[in-house]
Amino acid sequence: MSTEHKITTQKVNFKVFRFNADEDYLPYYENYDMEVTSEEVVLDILNRIKWDHDGSFSYRRSCRHGICGACAIKVNGRSTLACKESMNDMVALFGKELVIEPLSIKRAVKDMVIDKADFWEKHDAITPYLVAEIDENPTTENLVSPKDAQKLDEADLCIQCGACHYACPVVEINEDFFGPAAFAAAYRFEADVRDNSESRLKDVNEERQGVWDCVKCFECAQVCPKDIDPIGKITKLHQMAFQEGVANNNVAVRHAVGFKKSIVKNGVLDEGGLVLYSEGPAIVKHLPVAFKMFTKGKIVPPWGITKSENLDEIQKLVKSSSTAKF
Amino acid sequence: MKKLKYALFTGCTAKQSTPEQMMSTMAVADKLGIELVELTEASCCGASHLQDYDDFLSLVLNARNIAYAEKHELTMVTICNTCQLNTAMTKQRLDNNEELKAKVNEKLAEVGLEYKGTSAVTHFLYAIIDDFGLDRLKEMVVTPLSQFNIAPFYGCHNIRPSELQNETHKTAENPYNPTSLDDLIIACGGESVDYDEKNKCCGFHVELQAPHTAAVLTGNAIAGAMDGNADWMVTPCPLCHLKLDTQTAHASEAIGREVELPVLHMQQMLGLALGCTPAELGLNHHLAKVDFI
Ligand code: SF4
Numbered sequence: 001m002s003t004e005h006k007i008t009t010q011k012v013n014f015k016v017f018r019f020n021a022d023e024d025y026l027p028y029y030e031n032y033d034m035e036v037t038s039e040e041v042v043l044d045i046l047n048r049i050k051w052d053h054d055g056s057f058s059y060r061r062s063c064r065h066g067i068c069g070a071c072a073i074k075v076n077g078r079s080t081l082a083c084k085e086s087m088n089d090m091v092a093l094f095g096k097e098l099v100i101e102p103l104s105i106k107r108a109v110k111d112m113v114i115d116k117a118d119f120w121e122k123h124d125a126i127t128p129y130l131v132a133e134i135d136e137n138p139t140t141e142n143l144v145s146p147k148d149a150q151k152l153d154e155a156d157l158c159i160q161c162g163a164c165h166y167a168c169p170v171v172e173i174n175e176d177f178f179g180p181a182a183f184a185a186a187y188r189f190e191a192d193v194r195d196n197s198e199s200r201l202k203d204v205n206e207e208r209q210g211v212w213d214c215v216k217c218f219e220c221a222q223v224c225p226k227d228i229d230p231i232g233k234i235t236k237l238h239q240m241a242f243q244e245g246v247a248n249n250n251v252a253v254r255h256a257v258g259f260k261k262s263i264v265k266n267g268v269l270d271e272g273g274l275v276l277y278s279e280g281p282a283i284v285k286h287l288p289v290a291f292k293m294f295t296k297g298k299i300v301p302p303w304g305i306t307k308s309e310n311l312d313e314i315q316k317l318v319k320s321s322s323t324a325k326f
Numbered sequence: 327m328k329k330l331k332y333a334l335f336t337g338c339t340a341k342q343s344t345p346e347q348m349m350s351t352m353a354v355a356d357k358l359g360i361e362l363v364e365l366t367e368a369s370c371c372g373a374s375h376l377q378d379y380d381d382f383l384s385l386v387l388n389a390r391n392i393a394y395a396e397k398h399e400l401t402m403v404t405i406c407n408t409c410q411l412n413t414a415m416t417k418q419r420l421d422n423n424e425e426l427k428a429k430v431n432e433k434l435a436e437v438g439l440e441y442k443g444t445s446a447v448t449h450f451l452y453a454i455i456d457d458f459g460l461d462r463l464k465e466m467v468v469t470p471l472s473q474f475n476i477a478p479f480y481g482c483h484n485i486r487p488s489e490l491q492n493e494t495h496k497t498a499e500n501p502y503n504p505t506s507l508d509d510l511i512i513a514c515g516g517e518s519v520d521y522d523e524k525n526k527c528c529g530f531h532v533e534l535q536a537p538h539t540a541a542v543l544t545g546n547a548i549a550g551a552m553d554g555n556a557d558w559m560v561t562p563c564p565l566c567h568l569k570l571d572t573q574t575a576h577a578s579e580a581i582g583r584e585v586e587l588p589v590l591h592m593q594q595m596l597g598l599a600l601g602c603t604p605a606e607l608g609l610n611h612h613l614a615k616v617d618f619i
């Protein structure tokens with residue numbers, strides 16, 4: 001059984017981000033034209049730049065096996081794990097001109113090396129360990145059944161590479177936002193049957209820092225080299241907040257709950273009603289835009305809404321299928 | 327070629343804050359000879375928020391919507407990226423989990439319905455590209471948009487997570503370098519603008535709880551298109567449209583720069599190229615001036 005495996009080569013142009021915070025006022029890009037083989041990963045290219053072209057070129061790597069999480073960088077703006085990402089795939093995605101940059105340009109220290117302090121601070125802030133009363137002299141093992149272990153939904157496989165964190169648009173805008181990796185870690189412990197933390201779920205439900213400020217762009221799910229699906233974990237944290245009764249009565253929470261209220265009433269959404277229920281008196285701040293929208297025929301009053309046909313079916317299903325309370 | 331026929335899931339926005347999207351969808355379908363059977367029984371998809379509160383309820387409601395498309399034995403077509411995401415994700419979860427599907431069907435049986443998994447779910451953009459075909463579309467263009475630089479704004483929920491999207495649409499879209507909307511612009515005779523924000527987020531889903539974040543994202547998107555020398559923007563998503571069209575004042579304030587461009591729904595752009603009148607396309611329903619016609 002021998003299928004012939006052909007190694008091919010192609011010429012690729014690399015535009016590589018260079019910066020030394022100790023010496024350079026501004027970063028610059030160095031061009032390297034290289035023959036790339038179909039067997040190589042992005043890390044091989046970084047190595048060859050260092051070994052063949054410029055010994056001062058800096059980047060992080062350790063395990064070379066997608067385990068340590070050190071080597072995450074960006075290729076053409078896409079966060080990626082250098083030791084895992086095949087060059088062939090990168091060329092297929094982006095063509096033969098590739099831009100190699102650190103995960104976050106504004107945090108660059110030297111070339112690909114960034115200051116990841118914010119990432120670790122966020123990680124620390126979600127109580128990233130089991131909170132449990134442990135018998136110091138146990139007589140039996142503290143076992144977790146396979147069924148309970150499944151609840152983690154592989155969140156424990158996160159390698160803290162930061163690829164998702166620095167791909168998240170909210171992290172860039174709101175410096176309090178914990179970010180997708182921290183949320184995945186929070187879920188990992190919240191889902192653990194041994195954990196008794198009283199504060200973690202509340203912390204990740206606070207405004208600005210918490211899950212409710214996630215804009216649902218799916219960038220984190222798209223980049224994660226370990227298929228952790230952080231946005232999926234964020235969704236689960238939302239649900240847990242209701243299950244555990246820690247959902248705050250704020251605009252974000254009412255916004256989620258408001259959909260159900262609208263659906264029961266109309267089948268479809270009552271857009272204005274949803275904003276009113278979510279915002280309460282604060283709705284006044286939306287009035288200037290709402291007025292303009294009204295003049296353009298973009299606002300339908302509650303009595304003008306065309307309800308879903310067979311609304312009774314929807315109402316019956318809402319009654320029989322609801323699983324959450326607020 | 328056989329006439330294309332779909333079950334249309336309009337979503338809520340097209341019936342309320344973006345009436346122009348509904349009008350232009352029908353006008354364009356008419357021009358192209360595509361038959362759309364509106365699913366008037368459908369409920370709201372939950373807009374990617376309901377499942378944060380009640381996942382099972384969200385599944386049941388979305389399964390019900392698809393079940394109605396199945397009754398018609400038609401592919402469901404959506405005209406909103408977020409409807410597409412919620413519906414396709416429901417379908418993916420039910421089709422790959424017999425136990426969950428049985429649980430959902432137990433509920434649907436109470437109202438005499440069943441989710442079978444027989445109807446595909448696709449966004450109108452991909453129905454045109456995958457089923458209708460761009461070559462055929464090109465032949466039908468009567469008013470090529472050749473004098474315009476048009477900035478495509480894809481919207482997150484049509485391109486990410488790509489695993490789901492590529493299972494749903496025949497066109498395999500690269501989320502880092504999507505091409506479908508660019509191809510549509512070119513088929514309409516326009517020039518497509520390349521800019522960094524074209525596959526980024528508009529911020530819609532945190533509009534209420536994180537207005538600053540939402541406004542910065544909207545501002546960046548319009549600014550990117552302006553810097554790319556765009557005459558106008560086009561999007562397949564009514565939620566992106568709402569942000570880009572109605573929130574320019576907040577967006578300008580948030581990024582410290584005046585930003586505004588005409589923003590068209592993908593259907594309106596198609597309609598212009600196919601010879602529909604501005605009135606048929608509801609171009610008078612926009613907040614940002616549509617002054618290029
Ligand atoms: S889905 Fe949420 S957490 Fe993930 S990248 Fe987008 S905003 Fe960040």
Ligand code: SF4
Nearest residue numbers: 158159161162164224
């Ligand atoms: S969730 Fe994925 S991308 Fe994010 S830090 Fe963990 S392994 Fe890296």
Ligand code: FES
Nearest residue numbers: 064068069071083
């Ligand atoms: S070098 Fe360890 S993950 Fe890449």
